[in-house]
Amino acid sequence: ITESRAAFERRRDLVVAALNDCPGITCPTPEGAFYVYPSIAGLIGKTSTAGVTITDDETFATALLEEAGVAVVFGAAFGLSPNFRISYATSDAALTAACARIKTFCEGLR
Structure with missing residues (x-):
């Protein structure tokens, strides 16, 4: 159990740091579970390279x-x-x- 917990904490910290490095994303560190809920408030209204305007979290996830x-x-x-x-x-x-792809995607938003 100790090894598994350490692995999840390492992965959590990796994801939180990587997502906080993405422009427009803020990712708090969760205290439990095995997922994070980053905010994309800083990306609302931006447009992707494919021409999709990010209007909410659903359009963000789809794009x-x-x-x-x-x-x-x-x-x-x-x-x-x-x-x-x-x-x-x-x-x-x-x-x-995955986090590198998310960062590249966010950097391409205008």
């Missing part, structure tokens, strides 16, 4: 999937808008790659 290949759940599904949910119950490599 992120279609344009960057990263699947997240929009926060409104949990009553948490304008946030999205991403699980860190996967490998460090997968999380690093």
Whole structure:
């Protein structure tokens, strides 16, 4: 259990740091669970390179999937808008790659 807990804490910290490095995203550190709910309030009204205007967390999640290949759940599904949910119950490599794609996507918003 100690090893698993340490792995989840490491992954949590990796994801929180990486998402807080994305322009327009604010990600608080959760105290439990295996997912985070970053806010995209700073991205509302911006437009993606494909011409999609981010009007809410659902349009963000859809554009992120279609344009960057990263699947997240929009926060409104949990009553948490304008946030999205991403699980860190996967490998460090997968999380690093996903967060890098999210950052690239956010950097491309205008």
